[in-house]
Amino acid sequence: MHWRALSMVVSVMCEVMRMGVGALQKQTAQRDADDCRSCLECSRDNGCVRCPERLFLFLQRDGMSHHGTCLLTCPPGHFEQKGKDINRCLKCRSLDCEHCFSRDFCTKCKAGFQLYKGKCLSRCPSGTFPHHTDCLDHCLVAPLGEWSEWSVCQREGATCGYKWGRQSRTRGTSDNQTTSFCPLQAETQRCRMRKRCTPPKKGGKRKKGLGLKRERKRLRMLTLAAKGLSTNQTIAGGARLRRQ
Structure with a gap:
């Protein structure tokens, strides 16, 4: 009786083990089928x-x-990288990053962190303030001042001689606390130029070398005129001597 009962227990245990192994194999096969489906x-x-x-x-x-596993979108903490042969889900470098555009540039941080210029920080740096999940620059919300006057219309350093040129103007913040570190805003526009440059007035500055050339020409003409007068006087004097 004792041996018979022991053999029955062993047979039951073996059957249970076979059933467990079969169920595990079935689950593994089902998981493999699900994973390989896509x-x-x-x-x-x-x-x-x-x-x-x-x-x-x-x-x-x-x-x-x-x-x-083949996924339509990558899970949190990863970013999508498209390749020539295969597309992959790559992990963000920062553990505090929930979503990232590339390995080192976060687009969304985990709870308790603020996003600033692609980084996840525990607190916002100086010159910024927390706004929801981001750190914003004070310059973005500071009141702006008036625009300056438009600059002189010019092109390639010249203010005339072209049909069209460019001119610009700037403005800063009107808040004294942010004026020192907030950059100026600038805008440019197309402008009409004087196509002809006005020559300098008489008595004004002349081009270097122009007066010297004219002076040399005047002296040359005077010299030629003097030589011509001397020749004519010599010929006239000889004629008078022959008559006498």
């Missing part, structure tokens, strides 16, 4: 290896290996 290529040990064109391959550590 794959172009699938491995029994590593899941998806290659995904369709519009899906992203997400590798998740599973013990000592990685298990791949």
